[in-house]
Amino acid sequence: MSHSKIYLSPPHMTGNEQKYINEAFDSNWIAPVGRNIDLFEQDIAHYVGAKGAVAVSSGTAAIHLALSLLGVKKGDTVFCSSLTFVASANPILYQSADPVFIDSEPESWNMSPQALNRALVEAKKKGKLPKAIIVVHLYGQPAKMEEIMELSEAYDVPVVEDAAESLGSTYQNQMTGSFGKFGVFSFNGNKIITTSGGGALVSDDLEALDRARFLATQARDPAIYYQHSQLGFNYRLSNILAGIGRAQMEVIEDRVQSRKEVFESYKRALSEYVDFQCNYQSERNLCRENRWLTAFTCVDSVEPLEIIEHLREQNIEARPIWKPLHLQPLFEKCMYYTHSISENVSEEIFRSGLCLPSGSNLSKEDQGKIIDILLKNLRKESLIEEIV
Secondary structure (H helix, E strand, O other), X not given: OOOOOEOOOOOOOXXXXXXXXXXXXXXXXXXXXXXXXXXXXXXXXXXXXXXXXEEEOOHHHHHHHHHHHOOOOOOOEEEEEOOOOHHHOHHHHHOOOEEEEEOEOOOOOOEOHHHHXXXXXXXXXXXXXXXXXXXXXXXXXXXXHHHHHXXXXXXXXXXXXXOOOOOOOEEOOEEOOOOOOEEEEEOOOOOOOOOOOOEEXXXXXXXXXXXXXXXXXXXXXXXXXXXXXXXXXXXXXXXXXXXXXXXXHOOHHHHHHHHHHHHHHHHHHHOOOEEOHHHOXXXXXXXXXXXXXEEEEEXXXXXXXXXXXXXXXXXXXXXXXXXXXXXXXXXXXXXXEOOOOOOOHHHHHHHHEEEEOOOOXXXXXXXXXXXXXXXXXXXXXXXXXXXX
């Protein structure tokens, strides 16, 4: 393990971040207010095609604000994709509400409209429709928003898009994060662009966004002294970190293109041994995936965890697919709707899925090393299968 570690999705700086950081220092606007925040929010809203944005401390904070704005409270239910990171659902618990998890469908790996429809039908029969539907665009792959939004409108249940991983992805030529009542983005260090830590809430409802800013700054009343009549949060992004975001937004299209090239290189080299099944949705639905992570499923003879270990031994970081939330101990008592009676798609993807290093700054040499290691292992597994 002599070579430097190859990370899954490291930050990729432009070199221009320091200019905007210096602006914050020179103006002495260090706290969570200032020109960088205003301009960063404008950049995000313009890029996504939303009327406004609120920059906050994390994508999780943005989801929490969205649920707060929708009035989610104790005793309510919120439907949520199961195949996702825990941050998608934790804010449901922050509001003392009950998550109901929805399985994936096999093409995009995202929320199954078929399972969502079944869950909504049953909820209506019980007289308890959910207060919101949290739809995740997993690994930058757009969910089937046409079908999901039709169900949202039919049952009058608002959608919160967890687009934390999908900045730059489109569905039917529309940016992810701009379909629902609220869209959520993350700028954590491993995302396609980063502010170190941070997130954003976007919406066409400017009054709701003003309310989000109020809640995100401890819900301070407009009084000369510090007065608080409502529960608030300390969720605003700092002006310094927003400066990093401004520089990162300048290169978002370059970052998307770089990650797509990384994905295509893996696909060309590995398609004989792994299934890039989530790829073909793009042609049918006019999608563009930002390819935040190259994620795929392995054939039955290949064990993803063994490959991850082989890569780890060579100082290369790879990861399993997210463990579905309905399998997490934290949510073991929550309801879960499978894609169909006979298909539990998220569990199958979890069992066979794998994420490879996908950074926009991944060198061709390093990707070549990864591919060589993978091919050695995949070919060995393939030979074993043939002998059997």
